[in-house]
Amino acid sequence: MSQSSDTQKDLLVKGNHDFASVTRLISDIPQQKTPAWWYIAFGISNILLAMLLGMVILLIWNGIGVWGLNQPVGWGWDITNFVWWVGIGHAGTLISAILFLFRQGWRTAINRFAEAMTIFAVMCAGLFPAIHVGRIWAIYWIFPLPNSMQLWPNFNSPLLWDVFAVATYFTVSTLFWYVGLIPDLATMRDKVKGFYSKIAYGVFALGWTGSNRHWQHYEKAYMILAGLATPLVLSVHTIVSFDFAVSIIPGWHTTIFPPYFVAGAVFSGFAMVLTLMIITRKLYHLEDIMTIDHIEKMNIIILVTGNMVGFAYAMEFFIAWYGGVEYEKFAFINRAFGPYAWAYWIMITCNVVAPQFFWVKKFRRHIGLTFFLSIVINIGMWFERFVITVTSLAQDFLPSSWGYFSPTYVDVLTYVGTFGLFFTFFLLFLRFLPMVAISEVKGVMPQADPAYYRNNQKH
Amino acid sequence: MKPDIESNLPTESLSFPEGRQLARIFLPAGMIALILTLSGIFFNAERFFYSWLTGFTFIASILLGALFFVMVQHVTRSSWSVVLRRIPETISYQLILLPVFFIPILFGMEYLYEWIRPERIATDELTQHKLPYLNFPFFILRNILYFIVWGFLGYKLYKNSIALDHSGDLSLDKKQRVLSAPGILLFALTVAFASFDWMMSMDSHWFSTMFGVYYFSMSFQAALALIVIITLFLIKKTAFSKIINQAHIHDLGALLFGFTVFYAYIAFSQFLLIYYANIPEETLWYYYRFEGSWIYLAYLFLIGRFVLPFILLLNKRAKSNHALLTGVSIWILFLNFLEMFWIIIPILHKGAISVHWLDVASFVGFLCLSIGFFFYLLAQNSLIPKKDPLLAESLKKH
Numbered sequence: 001m002s003q004s005s006d007t008q009k010d011l012l013v014k015g016n017h018d019f020a021s022v023t024r025l026i027s028d029i030p031q032q033k034t035p036a037w038w039y040i041a042f043g044i045s046n047i048l049l050a051m052l053l054g055m056v057i058l059l060i061w062n063g064i065g066v067w068g069l070n071q072p073v074g075w076g077w078d079i080t081n082f083v084w085w086v087g088i089g090h091a092g093t094l095i096s097a098i099l100f101l102f103r104q105g106w107r108t109a110i111n112r113f114a115e116a117m118t119i120f121a122v123m124c125a126g127l128f129p130a131i132h133v134g135r136i137w138a139i140y141w142i143f144p145l146p147n148s149m150q151l152w153p154n155f156n157s158p159l160l161w162d163v164f165a166v167a168t169y170f171t172v173s174t175l176f177w178y179v180g181l182i183p184d185l186a187t188m189r190d191k192v193k194g195f196y197s198k199i200a201y202g203v204f205a206l207g208w209t210g211s212n213r214h215w216q217h218y219e220k221a222y223m224i225l226a227g228l229a230t231p232l233v234l235s236v237h238t239i240v241s242f243d244f245a246v247s248i249i250p251g252w253h254t255t256i257f258p259p260y261f262v263a264g265a266v267f268s269g270f271a272m273v274l275t276l277m278i279i280t281r282k283l284y285h286l287e288d289i290m291t292i293d294h295i296e297k298m299n300i301i302i303l304v305t306g307n308m309v310g311f312a313y314a315m316e317f318f319i320a321w322y323g324g325v326e327y328e329k330f331a332f333i334n335r336a337f338g339p340y341a342w343a344y345w346i347m348i349t350c351n352v353v354a355p356q357f358f359w360v361k362k363f364r365r366h367i368g369l370t371f372f373l374s375i376v377i378n379i380g381m382w383f384e385r386f387v388i389t390v391t392s393l394a395q396d397f398l399p400s401s402w403g404y405f406s407p408t409y410v411d412v413l414t415y416v417g418t419f420g421l422f423f424t425f426f427l428l429f430l431r432f433l434p435m436v437a438i439s440e441v442k443g444v445m446p447q448a449d450p451a452y453y454r455n456n457q458k459h
Numbered sequence: 460m461k462p463d464i465e466s467n468l469p470t471e472s473l474s475f476p477e478g479r480q481l482a483r484i485f486l487p488a489g490m491i492a493l494i495l496t497l498s499g500i501f502f503n504a505e506r507f508f509y510s511w512l513t514g515f516t517f518i519a520s521i522l523l524g525a526l527f528f529v530m531v532q533h534v535t536r537s538s539w540s541v542v543l544r545r546i547p548e549t550i551s552y553q554l555i556l557l558p559v560f561f562i563p564i565l566f567g568m569e570y571l572y573e574w575i576r577p578e579r580i581a582t583d584e585l586t587q588h589k590l591p592y593l594n595f596p597f598f599i600l601r602n603i604l605y606f607i608v609w610g611f612l613g614y615k616l617y618k619n620s621i622a623l624d625h626s627g628d629l630s631l632d633k634k635q636r637v638l639s640a641p642g643i644l645l646f647a648l649t650v651a652f653a654s655f656d657w658m659m660s661m662d663s664h665w666f667s668t669m670f671g672v673y674y675f676s677m678s679f680q681a682a683l684a685l686i687v688i689i690t691l692f693l694i695k696k697t698a699f700s701k702i703i704n705q706a707h708i709h710d711l712g713a714l715l716f717g718f719t720v721f722y723a724y725i726a727f728s729q730f731l732l733i734y735y736a737n738i739p740e741e742t743l744w745y746y747y748r749f750e751g752s753w754i755y756l757a758y759l760f761l762i763g764r765f766v767l768p769f770i771l772l773l774n775k776r777a778k779s780n781h782a783l784l785t786g787v788s789i790w791i792l793f794l795n796f797l798e799m800f801w802i803i804i805p806i807l808h809k810g811a812i813s814v815h816w817l818d819v820a821s822f823v824g825f826l827c828l829s830i831g832f833f834f835y836l837l838a839q840n841s842l843i844p845k846k847d848p849l850l851a852e853s854l855k856k857h
Contacts, residue, residue, distance in 0.1 A: 101713075231720070234724060238724075238728065242732075245732050246732060246735040247736070248736050248738060253732070254668045255667045255669035255729045255732045255733065256667075256668035256672065257728075257732070258669075258724070258725075258728040259725065259728070307644055307647075308647075311647055311648070311651075312668070314648075315651065315668045315671065316668055319666050319668045322592060322655075322666055323666040323740075324585045324588045324589065324664075359640070359641075
């Protein structure tokens with residue numbers, strides 16, 4: 001029953017690191033000279049961000065007619081992009097909160113990174129509902145503010161619940177991320193040389209000294225925030241699914257939507273984390289911390305959630321036939337064989353077929369394939385939202401009003417522009433903040449076991 | 460470090476031979492109750508079939524929930540649960556017996572399922588539409604398929620685990636994982652369609668894509684409750700108490716808490732979406748189950764199966780409080796039966812709750828028989844998977 005051979009194999013941090021070398025590995029990154037690729041990437045992101053700004057101004061100036069929306073399709077890329085981005089934003093909290101409560105030690109290498117991604121993705125998501133209202137100067141009406149006209153938002157509408165759900169999610173995710181950052185910000189404060197950077201890190205480290213009492217409060221706060229964030233992982237995408245499912249539009253109204261949307265969100269979120277992580281670990285030489293084992297574990301979660309999504313597709317299709325409701329049946333046959341069949345089959349290929357590769361251990365541990373499939377999956381998940389939103393609207397109850405949705409250049413460039421928003425923030429994060437939770441990674445290293453040094457002296 | 464922990468623990472010799480005595484009580488009790496239930500066929504055949512189906516879906520839900528628990532532990536390579544994994548393994552092994560108890564249902568198809576009645580098929584367009592799926596031969600074929608899948612998984616996972624006890628052959632451990640991963644996928648599909656066949660098709664017009672997930676959410680919560688009850692019982696009675704510590708119990712309690720919330724999430728989502736859209740062909744299912752005094756049961760599930768356990772188990776200390784956990788678990792187990800009752804019986808008795816002694820006999824019969832089998836099987840083997848490669852890690856849990 002030799003345990004040591006097992007634990008050697010299962011080590012979460014590879015490459016014979018000790019505490020000091022892990023600290024150096026992470027905290028040196030913001031102190032080094034900015035690499036050339038970073039300037040290039042940041043420049044491109046800024047251009048895209050400027051383009052997004054231009055498109056939004058164009059939209060506000062002219063009204064939402066500049067998008068491809070028209071009768072009968074009143075929801076197009078705007079909602080597709082919103083759901084897509086907010087879905088991507090699910091991985092962070094799942095990794096941080098649920099995997100924390102499940103005591104999955106491997107989350108420590110990627111949680112900081114995924115949480116940052118979550119926050120930026122939710123920012124991109126939040127943009128769309130805000131601008132799609134058309135009269136953005138009246139956007140504050142979505143909040144229940146007392147006013148002289150006695151005008152209140154419709155509390156029965158899931159669109160309003162969405163405002164609260166996404167706002168809460170953003171707030172709690174940001175807090176969670178920040179609280180987790182505090183000990184590492186203090187490490188940065190102690191490490192950096194520059195006068196101003198010392199002050200900047202120092203202010204945000206909130207006077208952390210690493211005393212026993214600080215740690216106790218920190219652990220408690222972290223636990224409470226994890227507990228608060230857990231229901232939010234479910235609630236946000238559940239309410240996003242309600243946006244569709246409470247209606248009586250065929251293809252939207254089906255009871256499996258809430259868990260199906262949540263599974264899809266985790267699916268796409270993990271794929272996005274993998275895409276970014278595979279590039280980042282290479283560029284910053286973090287292969288010892290974000291190891292191939294992490295990639296394999298995430299691929300397993302992708303396989304599981306991918307099959308959940310496949311299960312939901314199957315249920316929907318079966319019940320559409322079984323239920324015998326004419327309109328429901330039509331909606332699904334129309335999806336698979338109608339004018340949007342191309343989008344439907346892209347969705348099926350990317351979301352159901354592609355993840356099946358991960359049944360094989362060799363493929364789960366293949367970095368190139370994982371990177372490729374992670375992008376394929378996010379393409380598939382974009383198409384899933386597109387198929388749901390557009391197919392049900394384009395062929396509605398009244399055949400005389402049927403139409404075919406085509407995006408305009410504003411649709412496309414707005415979507416592309418959100419990548420600018422996302423990567424601008426993400427690159428700033430990579431440049432200035434410790435991208436791995438240093439203190440938490442140390443907690444899952446064998447050195448953190450109080451008996452470690454005693455035992456190792458024996459041999 | 461490891462040897463001194465293990466040498467103090469009775470991992471090698473831990474068993475529960477007293478289980479045979481318990482089996483000698485529970486097995487006959489369950490048999491008698493089920494024979495009494497079966498006797499109902501002579502004087503109230505209609506009610507008998509409804510009661511039998513209620514008991515059957517109740518016990519099936521628990522066995523299936525336990526099977527899922529075992530498979531998830533293998534797939535995730537969980538170390539914490541190794542010490543208590545023999546319990547769900549033994550519960551789900553009984554799945555090989557489940558088809559025997561399904562046979563009576565085949566004789567009551569006309570009572571239970573409106574879609575099989577010829578006059579219904581002749582007059583109802585929707586029933587005709589569903590004929591390719593809802594017909595007797597295909598119904599039997601599907602159920603045979605479900606029982607093969609579950610029986611195979613339950614049997615193999617149990618037998619491999621027992622074989623590992625004796626041989627210590629670690630390739631068996633890998634086999635369990637290889638079996639469990641596709642097993643979960645098959646489980647999801649079979650349980651969903653079984654729930655459609657057994658319960659959803661009783662209201663032959665009604666449909667809900669969530670129904671399979673709904674049945675699963677009830678199953679897993681109930682199975683966890685039973686695992687908690689048995690674990691705490693064995694701690695009281697045997698040296699299990701030296702092996703299982705508060706951390707294991709806390710994790711079980713946390714799972715029970717988590718899946719109580721999951722159950723509420725699924726059950727409420729299904730209700731809300733149907734209520735909100737307010738389409739007659741969907742709302743009718745709830746209409747009958749909210750009509751008259753049936754609504755009280757719906758309130759009871761909301762409060763008793765979610766709010767109450769949620770509040771009681773929210774506290775960290777509550778999750779490892781043995782008395783509280785046992786109480787909440789027994790209550791959840793009972794409510795699981797009641798919810799099957801609430802799904803099935805309103806079809807027979809519209810507008811008012813009706814309790815027949817056959818329901819009670821069926822509940823007692825299925826539960827006692829299952830517990831009896833459980834202890835009979837448990838008595839024959841080690842209480843823990845003693846050669847499991849992750850056992851040492853599991854024992855160290857804190």
